[in-house]
Amino acid sequence: MIKVLGIHSSPIKNGNTAWLLDYALKEAEKMDSVETEFITLAGLTIADCKHCNWCMKKQTPDKLCVIEDDADQILHKVQDCDVLILASPVYFSRLSGTMACFIDRTRCFTFGKNGHLALKGKMGVALAVGWCRNLGMETTLASLHGAFLVHEMLAPSCHTAGALYGVGVVSGQRDENFVYKREKLGVKDDHEGLNSTKLLVHEALRMAKKLTVDN
Numbered sequence: 001m002i003k004v005l006g007i008h009s010s011p012i013k014n015g016n017t018a019w020l021l022d023y024a025l026k027e028a029e030k031m032d033s034v035e036t037e038f039i040t041l042a043g044l045t046i047a048d049c050k051h052c053n054w055c056m057k058k059q060t061p062d063k064l065c066v067i068e069d070d071a072d073q074i075l076h077k078v079q080d081c082d083v084l085i086l087a088s089p090v091y092f093s094r095l096s097g098t099m100a101c102f103i104d105r106t107r108c109f110t111f112g113k114n115g116h117l118a119l120k121g122k123m124g125v126a127l128a129v130g131w132c133r134n135l136g137m138e139t140t141l142a143s144l145h146g147a148f149l150v151h152e153m154l155a156p157s158c159h160t161a162g163a164l165y166g167v168g169v170v171s172g173q174r175d176e177n178f179v180y181k182r183e184k185l186g187v188k189d190d191h192e193g194l195n196s197t198k199l200l201v202h203e204a205l206r207m208a209k210k211l212t213v214d215n
């Protein structure tokens with residue numbers, strides 16, 4: 001069974017990023033032997049990494065980080081998954097602060113006493129939702145992608161999907177006069193973005209399954 005964990009960082013629980021992540025997980029479920037889990041960081045208490053280095057000296061399998069907050073349970077799920085999908089809204093041309101904060105807490109896997117680079121070899125998929133197509137979408141994806149690379153995770157590109165660092169999907173949809181429509185879930189109308197998401201998720205699962213067979 002391939003475990004796919006999707007985490008999104010929009011403060012809007014049923015907003016565009018949440019919808020896109022749900023779409024990506026449903027695409028994953030279409031493949032055999034896949035189980036998925038959806039996590040929202042909205043409303044959770046996730047403190048900044050303190051750079052105390054506790055994880056380097058005292059980490060145990062049960063306790064990954066010294067800070068006791070909502071990140072604890074999620075970090076265990078990250079450790080347990082095969083494919084990690086991180087979905088962030090685009091904020092000022094980068095990932096959201098909530099996602100950055102959560103990613104910083106995954107430092108317990110880079111130098112943790114339980115294992116150096118504990119996430120190495122897992123598959124990572126970056127998704128971004130921006131109001132505009134070219135107002136920071138790819139820089140947001142690059143910041144998510146960079147986190148995967150620091151962990152020595154595998155983050156597939158997909159030429160057919162037109163996806164290098166991941167997939168950006170647009171929530172701001174315009175009418176025929178180039179005026180923005182006030183749609184709550186504009187991502188649903190970005191057919192190119194959704195198709196690319198589907199293709200990239202399928203590619204990540206194809207690679208994850210291949211790795212499972214090869215090992």
Ligand SMILES: Cc1cc2nc3c(=O)[nH]c(=O)nc-3n(C[C@H](O)[C@H](O)[C@H](O)COP(=O)(O)O)c2cc1C
Nearest residue numbers: 010015016017089090091092093130131132135171
């Ligand atoms: C603080 C803030 C900064 C934003 N900066 C950008 C931006 O730089 N580029 C962009 O395309 N959209 C930007 N947006 C718009 C959001 O990315 C967009 O509305 C997206 O759909 C939010 O996802 P959500 O519906 O899941 O919350 C910003 C929104 C907020 C709240």
